[in-house]
Amino acid sequence: MLLASPYHLSLDPAETAAGRPFPPLGPLVSAAELQALGHSVAFYDASLVSHVETFREALRGHQPTQVAILSDPHSVPVKMCTLGQRDAALAMVRLSREAGASVLVAGPDPTDHPELYTAAGATHVVVGEHDGALLDWAEGRLAPGIAPRRSNTTHLDTLPDPAWELVDLGAYAERWRRRHGRWELNLSTARGCPYRCNWCAKPTWGRSYHVASPERIARQIFAARARWQPDGLWFTDDIFAVKPPWLSAFRALVGSDPLPFRCNTRADLVREGAYVADLAAAGCREVWMGAESGSDTILAAMDKDQTRADIEIAVSRLRGAGIRVGFFLQLGYPGERYDDVLATLDMVRSLRPDEIGISVSYPLPGTGFHDRVRDQLTKANWSSSMANEVLFAGAYPQGFYEAVREVLRAESAWWTWRPGSSRGALRRTGALPWHAVRWPVHRARMRWLGRG
Numbered sequence: 001m002l003l004a005s006p007y008h009l010s011l012d013p014a015e016t017a018a019g020r021p022f023p024p025l026g027p028l029v030s031a032a033e034l035q036a037l038g039h040s041v042a043f044y045d046a047s048l049v050s051h052v053e054t055f056r057e058a059l060r061g062h063q064p065t066q067v068a069i070l071s072d073p074h075s076v077p078v079k080m081c082t083l084g085q086r087d088a089a090l091a092m093v094r095l096s097r098e099a100g101a102s103v104l105v106a107g108p109d110p111t112d113h114p115e116l117y118t119a120a121g122a123t124h125v126v127v128g129e130h131d132g133a134l135l136d137w138a139e140g141r142l143a144p145g146i147a148p149r150r151s152n153t154t155h156l157d158t159l160p161d162p163a164w165e166l167v168d169l170g171a172y173a174e175r176w177r178r179r180h181g182r183w184e185l186n187l188s189t190a191r192g193c194p195y196r197c198n199w200c201a202k203p204t205w206g207r208s209y210h211v212a213s214p215e216r217i218a219r220q221i222f223a224a225r226a227r228w229q230p231d232g233l234w235f236t237d238d239i240f241a242v243k244p245p246w247l248s249a250f251r252a253l254v255g256s257d258p259l260p261f262r263c264n265t266r267a268d269l270v271r272e273g274a275y276v277a278d279l280a281a282a283g284c285r286e287v288w289m290g291a292e293s294g295s296d297t298i299l300a301a302m303d304k305d306q307t308r309a310d311i312e313i314a315v316s317r318l319r320g321a322g323i324r325v326g327f328f329l330q331l332g333y334p335g336e337r338y339d340d341v342l343a344t345l346d347m348v349r350s351l352r353p354d355e356i357g358i359s360v361s362y363p364l365p366g367t368g369f370h371d372r373v374r375d376q377l378t379k380a381n382w383s384s385s386m387a388n389e390v391l392f393a394g395a396y397p398q399g400f401y402e403a404v405r406e407v408l409r410a411e412s413a414w415w416t417w418r419p420g421s422s423r424g425a426l427r428r429t430g431a432l433p434w435h436a437v438r439w440p441v442h443r444a445r446m447r448w449l450g451r452g
């Protein structure tokens with residue numbers, strides 16, 4: 001049996017530029033589940049290979065009768081599902097069928113568009129969480145066709161640890177350290193998210209939320225530290241430590257010398273001082289927050305259930321605890337006008353986050369946002385992660401959002417600059433004169449295209 005993760009970093013220019021590749025966590029848990037049932041599993045990790053054709057060689061080498069192509073539901077780049085990644089996954093389905101194997105496919109895009117994968121030849125397509133269906137398929141109990149959504153796993157402690165030994169972790173560590181001088185391994189404490197932001201796609205677990213015990217996560221960290229020696233961790237959870245008592249217990253378990261980590265959070269969680277103290281003591285060094293907009297009107301339209309005041313308090317608390325802050329920002333949400341964009345600029349300039357990720361709003365299938373703009377869609381998916389295309393008839397032209405983005409990137413390049421000798425630090429230093437020259441041009445373009 002061959003398990004394959006179809007995500008190609010080479011087809012993702014945004015993540016390639018970030019230089020922080022992560023191994024496919026979800027599929028590695030699936031591999032461990034199959035191993036626990038006694039199956040012999042080979043693993044193909046497309047992340048660091050440059051071309052889909054490499055998969056043909058893997059099929060020749062392993063001669064599998066069963067191939068499972070599993071996209072990682074923990075990975076944001078996977079959930080974006082650009083056309084390039086989809087084409088690669090479909091090509092892997094075709095190659096597997098040409099090799100005569102039974103082919104199961106699962107993940108966010110197969111959940112949203114199962115018919116694309118059956119048309120490419122997949123014998124089984126799983127909608128939603130795939131664990132149970134995968135095990136049935138491996139044992140010959142799964143009927144061919146589209147396997148409907150099943151109940152989600154509720155007790156995450158029953159899952160095995162990821163089979164890290166099946167991928168080349170050294171190659172990931174080498175890429176990280178060459179670029180950043182350190183390496184982070186990815187871990188997950190939970191599946192799903194209980195919040196209701198209406199643009200956020202939740203194809204695999206819906207709005208359910210289940211978390212592993214703090215004891216299990218602490219044990220996984222100790223084991224990973226002893227065996228692989230990462231310099232830090234990235235928790236892939238949509239939102240880390242949704243429940244404050246969980247965080248307190250976790251903090252007590254990881255001890256006084258915890259492995260540093262980064263994670264995603266929400267402003268309404270980290271506006272509480274006791275919570276932030278636990279977060280810092282547990283090892284958190286950086287959080288990424290879906291700030292999205294500086295306009296309360298737009299935050300309300302998104303059902304974000306947080307306000308700009310929450311964001312301001314949260315940043316102040318985090319800074320006080322020595323935790324770096326990254327903002328995810330969105331431009332072009334329906335109803336956003338020029339003044340709302342100026343409010344976002346004002347918020348970012350006043351709070352000066354340490355990192356910024358800026359995107360135009362992306363209507364993903366299954367979301368309230370997608371339903372709202374369904375009749376105005378000009379295209380369904382971005383062609384690549386760098387595309388940042390406005391996919392529906394919005395208030396302003398594409399060039400306006402590009403200009404706003406470049407203004408923010410240029411300004412933040414100055415306040416986030418730190419001296420350093422890593423490749424990443426040298427690149428940032430080298431980019432400063434470029435930003436200085438371009439900033440007035442982008443600002444003039446922003447004003448011109450946003451006029452009226």
Ligand code: SF4
Nearest residue numbers: 193195196197200238
């Ligand atoms: S945007 Fe974040 S907090 Fe909101 S629903 Fe999605 S994962 Fe949850």
